[in-house]
Amino acid sequence: MEKLPKKLQSKIDQRKAENALRALTFKGELVDFSSNDYLGFARSEDISKRASYLIKEVTPINGATGSRLLTGNHKLYGQLEDFLTEHYGSESALVFNSGYDANIGFFSSVPQRGDVVLYDELAHASIRDGIQMGHAKSFKFSHNDIDHLKERILSLRAQSSNESEIYVVTESVFSMDGDSPNLESMAMLCREQNCFLVVDEAHATGIFGQGRDMVSQLGLQKEVFARLITFGKAIGCHGAxxxxxxxxxxxxxNFSRSFIYTTALSPHSLATVLAAHQYLKEQGEPVIQTLQENIGFFKSEATRLQLSEKFIQSNSAIHCALVIGNSNVKYMAQQLQSHGFDVKPILSPTVKEGEERLRFCLHAFNSKEEISRVLSLLKNLM
Ligand SMILES: Cc1ncc(COP(=O)(O)O)c(C=O)c1O
Structure with missing residues (x-):
């Protein structure tokens, strides 16, 4: 049937009118300044060979065959979770099918009725969706603003019973800004106020703390109640x-529904995640070093070209230049793409209206020349 229900059609029409309609495109041959494959692991033949070997040796089957609580918990899960526990300096690790699944599974089941979740106003959709699915109350705090967070905690403590737990949620690298909170201050505040700190490390996984994450880099493992690491970004595969x-x-x-009621990951995905982590541990250092050099070079070129003020301050692989208005940012991205550079526009409503941006994702495999050229083009367009 071709016809779409009227209310749906009018939502699509509105998106079109706002120049904000989303559509799928295929990956082209452009220079990659947009994927999350920060270390180039998704294209690594070495990791692919290691993964094939692991599947043959450990679990030569194609599909998981069931959920983890039934038939899907094949041997590679045990190996991978042990490896992750050790590598990230944690006490345990539980693999989910994706970061989205992990966040909805965690936030819908852990905070209870009567508890409160305080989350950064720019927290990822998966965190917000999870909170909405649960029964706890939730409030935003201003982006990376420890003083505002403290105010919120103190006012909650003054009102609520001793039974209520407070969960504080942030990201170590924000996906649409590339910036980071002061995690040390946040951890200290949570310790003083007896709150449970949860850190989404999606865009820090594999990059900071010598191939670990930001919490590891700062030595805060014991201060954090839970960390989310994901494998679809720097690890180059899928899962979390x-x-x-x-x-x-x-x-x-026992209680996380997105963990319980779904088919487990295929052995191939797990083997790739394990192989990528083995590679990271044994040979990752120079790759991470090259990524860090590229981040430094991007920032120094932006300064040289007097573009720094356009960019949100970031030390991560994500760098965003504000270009206000969906039409403007789309036009700029198209221009960069027509010159061979895959830079994506981030439109409202994905970000607030008036905060539309070009999002540059940097990689270990980007050359200095590519970085200089894309920024020179941006300078001309600005
Ligand atoms: C901060 C953050 N958390 C969670 C996710 C979801 O992770 P996944 O892509 O593995 O579902 C993303 C993905 O974009 C993210 O940016």
Missing amino acids: AVLGSPSLKEYLI
């Missing part, structure tokens, strides 16, 4: 894990 205590793991296995 919640890092935390063995009792948190046991709780999630």
Whole structure:
């Protein structure tokens, strides 16, 4: 049937009128300044060979055959979760099918009725969706603003019973800004105020802390209640894990619906995640070093070209230049693409109206020349 219900059609029409309609495109041959493959692992033949070897050796089957609680918990899960626990300096790790699944599974099941979740106003959709699916109250705090967070905690403590738990949620690298909170201050505040700190490390996984994450880099493993690491970005594959205590793991296995009611990951995905982590541990250092050099070079070129003020301050692989208005930002991205550079426009409503931006994702495999050229083009367009 071709006809779409009227209300749906009018939503699509409105998106078109706002120049904000989303559409799928195929990956072209342009220079990659947009994927999350920060370390180039998604294209690594070495990792692919290691993964094939692991599948043959450990689990030569194609599909998981069931959920993890039934028939899907093949041997590679055990190997991978042990590896992750050790590598990220955690007490345990529980693998989920994706970061989205992990966040909805965690936030819908862990905070209870009567508890409160305080989340950064720019927190990822998966965190917000998870909170909405649960029964706890939730409030935003201003982006990366520890003073505002403290105000919120103190006012909640003054009103609520001792039974209520407070969960504080942030990201170590924000996906649409590339910036980071002061995690040390946040951890200290949470310790003083007896709150549970949860850190989404999606865009820091594999990059910071010598191939670990930001919490590891700062030595905060013991201060954090739970960390989310994902494998679809720098790890170059798919899936995610919640890092935390063995009792948190046991709780999630029993109550997290996005963990329980879904077919487990295929052995191939797990083998790739494990192979990528082995590679990261043994040979990752120079690749991470090259990425860090590219980040430094991008920032120094932006300064040289007097573009720094356009960019949101970031030390991560994500750098965003504000270009206000969906039409403007789309036009600029098209111009960069027509010159061979895959830079994506981030439109409202994905970000607030008036905060539309060009999002540059940097990679270890980008050359200095590519970085200089794309920024020179941007300068001309600005
Ligand atoms: C901060 C953050 N958390 C979670 C996710 C979801 O991870 P996944 O892509 O593995 O579902 C993303 C993905 O874009 C993200 O940016």
